[in-house]
Amino acid sequence: MKYIRRMESVFKIIAEPNRRAILGLLISSEQSVGEIERQLRMPQPAVSKHLRVLREAGFVESTVDAQRRLYRLKPEPLQEVDAWLAPFRRFWSDHVDALERYLDRMDQSTPTKGKTKRRRGPNRERDKGETK
Amino acid sequence: MKYIRRMESVFKIIAEPNRRAILGLLISSEQSVGEIERQLRMPQPAVSKHLRVLREAGFVESTVDAQRRLYRLKPEPLQEVDAWLAPFRRFWSDHVDALERYLDRMDQSTPTKGKTKRRRGPNRERDKGETK
DNA sequence: CCTTTATATGCCTTTACAAGCATATACTAT
């Protein structure tokens, strides 16, 4: 009688790269263990173990087809992640807007003495974080 | 000269509950270490360590204000998570649509012999995954 | 200078967990 539901947070589950890979595979369609094994070039026990974790966390479900088991995605846990992300989404859209406005003002006030050309889009450089 | 960028996946970073809590705090506004410490009732070294991880992964940046350091969010890493999630989002909206259609057909064909009342919305029960 | 306040770091211990390999279970076909 195991009453203790560990219910490992969905975040811990998707922290594992192979598990994310498996989930990725299942987007297109359900797959058997063997198919996953081959596509990801990963030992079969590993696949089974990861699938077990995913199953117990509700990320996937399986049906039996002769000797195979077909695994498919279940949406809920990832929706949970999506939900957690929501408030941040608001934050970063504000953030980008503010940046846009800021840069637009720069354009007006600065008479093109730019050392570097401005770039739009998500590919801004990533610094070390600390600003003195 | 450390050239080896470990760049621990953003997923591992947010797998830690305290780190998610810290990020949550920073949505509203920037906070000092001490403020985080008090609000989350967590030992100061722990806060500093988690902030270090978050900073090195680009989730936050800090500015110095006298003895304090003010930490604030940076959007990129969480946008990365959002991006990973995108294809799944498509999946589960399809999925819900299909379920809707299925249940609608059920309504027509079954002359209300239901043992359990049908429910809409996201609160469906979570089962063990295996379907025999 | 010395003290207080704010934050960072270092060390140690414990724990969780993934990899690897062997083996068990389950279903199929002959």
Place this chain on the structure above:
DNA sequence: ATAGTATATGCTTGTAAAGGCATATAAAGG
């Protein structure tokens, strides 16, 4: 019944990483 195929489970081991506590660094204020 036996062999073959597909998947799951058990056990061991290595390692990363979080918690706890002491201590180092840094700035401010008297």
